[in-house]
Amino acid sequence: MKIHFGKTFTVRLVAIxxxxxxxxxxxxxxxxxxxxxxxxxxxxxxxxxxxxxxxEVQIDKFPSMEFVPRDRDKVDVTMQKHSVTITYxxxxxxxxxxxxxxxxxxxxxxxxxxxxxxxxxxxxxxSLWLEKYVVPAYAVQAVPADxxxxxxxxxxxxxx
Amino acid sequence: MKLQRTNIQKVKRFLGNNTVPILFLVICAFGIPLxxxxxxxxxxxxxxRIARNSFLIVSLLIPILAGMGLNFGMTLGAMAGQIGLIFIxxxxxxxxxxxxxxxxxxxxISIALGIWCGKILNMxxxxxxxxxxxxxxxxxxxxxxxxxxxxxxxxxxxxxxLVLPRGYGIRNTVNLIGIRKSLDSLLMVRVLxxxxxxxxxxxxALLCIFILWFKKTKLGQDMxxxxxxxxxxxxxxxxxxxxxxxxxxxxxxxxxxxxxIYLQNIGTLNTYNSHMQIGMxxxxxxxxxxxxxxxxxxxxVFLGVILFHLMFIVSPxxxxxxxxxAQLGEYFRxxxxxxxxxxxxxxxEVRKKHDRGIAGQILAAEQEAGx
Numbered sequence: 001m002k003i004h005f006g007k008t009f010t011v012r013l014v015a016i017x018x019x020x021x022x023x024x025x026x027x028x029x030x031x032x033x034x035x036x037x038x039x040x041x042x043x044x045x046x047x048x049x050x051x052x053x054x055x056e057v058q059i060d061k062f063p064s065m066e067f068v069p070r071d072r073d074k075v076d077v078t079m080q081k082h083s084v085t086i087t088y089x090x091x092x093x094x095x096x097x098x099x100x101x102x103x104x105x106x107x108x109x110x111x112x113x114x115x116x117x118x119x120x121x122x123x124x125x126x127s128l129w130l131e132k133y134v135v136p137a138y139a140v141q142a143v144p145a146d147x148x149x150x151x152x153x154x155x156x157x158x159x160x
Numbered sequence: 161m162k163l164q165r166t167n168i169q170k171v172k173r174f175l176g177n178n179t180v181p182i183l184f185l186v187i188c189a190f191g192i193p194l195x196x197x198x199x200x201x202x203x204x205x206x207x208x209r210i211a212r213n214s215f216l217i218v219s220l221l222i223p224i225l226a227g228m229g230l231n232f233g234m235t236l237g238a239m240a241g242q243i244g245l246i247f248i249x250x251x252x253x254x255x256x257x258x259x260x261x262x263x264x265x266x267x268x269i270s271i272a273l274g275i276w277c278g279k280i281l282n283m284x285x286x287x288x289x290x291x292x293x294x295x296x297x298x299x300x301x302x303x304x305x306x307x308x309x310x311x312x313x314x315x316x317x318x319x320x321x322l323v324l325p326r327g328y329g330i331r332n333t334v335n336l337i338g339i340r341k342s343l344d345s346l347l348m349v350r351v352l353x354x355x356x357x358x359x360x361x362x363x364x365a366l367l368c369i370f371i372l373w374f375k376k377t378k379l380g381q382d383m384x385x386x387x388x389x390x391x392x393x394x395x396x397x398x399x400x401x402x403x404x405x406x407x408x409x410x411x412x413x414x415x416x417x418x419x420x421i422y423l424q425n426i427g428t429l430n431t432y433n434s435h436m437q438i439g440m441x442x443x444x445x446x447x448x449x450x451x452x453x454x455x456x457x458x459x460x461v462f463l464g465v466i467l468f469h470l471m472f473i474v475s476p477x478x479x480x481x482x483x484x485x486a487q488l489g490e491y492f493r494x495x496x497x498x499x500x501x502x503x504x505x506x507x508x509e510v511r512k513k514h515d516r517g518i519a520g521q522i523l524a525a526e527q528e529a530g531x
Contacts, residue, residue, distance in 0.1 A: 026261040027251065030257025031253055032253070033252075078254060147324055
């Protein structure tokens with residue numbers, strides 16, 4: 001078969017490329033990520049960072065959440081670029097608000113933000129306080145027995 | 161020259177042309193009071209079902225225009241739509257972007273399947289409906305092979321929620337929580353307490369406008385000519401086979417999109433059965449609306465969805481109130497779906513024979529007048 005690189009072929013090729021690019025764009029903007037927010041004491045480089053006694057955290061324009069020590073909550077977001085705003089009261093009763101922008105790696109379905117680490121190092125790179133979260137083995141449900149797949153609605157009549 | 165008909169003959173002809181819708185009106189007239197549902201509830205349910213099913217049913221119109229009858233091969237498009245949904249569920253793409261991406265994935269699959277189906281139907285001219293019905297079964301086997309054995313083994317699927325515990329194959333049901341009602345709830349307005357999914361209805365309206373516009377285009381006119389007489393169309397220089405293939409491709413692609421809209425409303429994908437049921441119910445709904453194998457329009461689509469689904473809604477409760485078993489309604493649904501297709505096909509043949517007789521009478525009258 002001979003391919004003619006005429007006007008029609010070029011228009012079709014451009015249309016296909018545009019649709020593929022649109023699909024890639026949809027992948028980027030529609031990919032869902034779960035952001036876990038964790039207010040637990042943590043040890044970073046041998047130094048223990050305590051949890052905050054009461055802290056308010058907001059991701060983008062989502063409703064803000066309050067955390068006490070050992071609290072954890074989650075937000076489901078789409079797209080990669082987001083902001084986190086942390087509001088807390090320090091030892092001298094002064095209200096401090098920190099806002100940081102961050103980017104969730106595209107293929108990471110779940111990431112965790114350590115609030116104490118971010119508060120202790122507000123200017124640190126995001127790799128210090130945001131990391132990929134892998135569900136621990138003990139939290140994964142045991143593999144159930146294989147499902148019975150019904151591909152033929154009349155199969156029951158034959159087996160009985 | 162026209163034959164003069166008496167009023168009784170006119171009434172008889174009207175009843176003959178609208179037997180199925182009238183039959184359904186009677187069933188609904190009995191069923192609604194028996195079910196005990198309020199008017200508000202019934203209207204809400206009907207609106208939901210119009211939004212859910214209309215796109216799929218509209219996809220059947222173009223092959224009818226091209227004289228290929230009811231495209232039971234729409235299940236091929238439905239399978240393509242489901243494959244798109246499986247992929248976006250695995251990749252975690254949610255909302256409207258997820259729906260659009262599923263549509264983009266389904267499009268090349270639908271086009272390929274449509275071309276293949278169209279070529280086979282060109283080899284089986286005059287028996288398109290039964291052939292497309294069997295093609296649906298055949299393709300279902302291929303679909304099951306791909307989804308049950310290929311996905312997870314050859315085609316990478318990472319999500320444990322999708323893959324069977326054995327490590328390959330997709331589970332019986334796929335949760336579409338990420339795109340559930342994403343189109344319907346985009347702009348939901350309430351009119352007299354009835355929720356109306358405005359965006360979904362706008363999408364359906366756009367498709368209807370497209371169909372009306374398409375009928376007036378060169379390709380649409382070609383399809384009409386092919387539908388009326390293939391030999392005359394060929395003599396007029398129309399590529400009959402190509403036109404027929406294009407009509408099936410358009411129908412299959414729209415069926416894929418329709419399936420995605422349908423499943424976003426339902427929120428759960430029944431991996432191995434959803435597509436098989438949808439072909440039968442869409443065809444039945446169109447026939448209930450007064451369409452025939454050779455003639456259908458947008459009015460038939462909406463009348464069909466309303467009547468057919470009204471019967472679906474009221475029959476379980478009517479059955480329960482009548483004999484104490486909702487099972488009667490479930491039985492009724494399946495029985496009526498198959499029954500209405502049978503009645504429509506029989507009536508179509510009877511009417512065709514009757515029309516041929518009338519044409520003979522007109523010819524005889526003309527000849528007498530000429531002599």
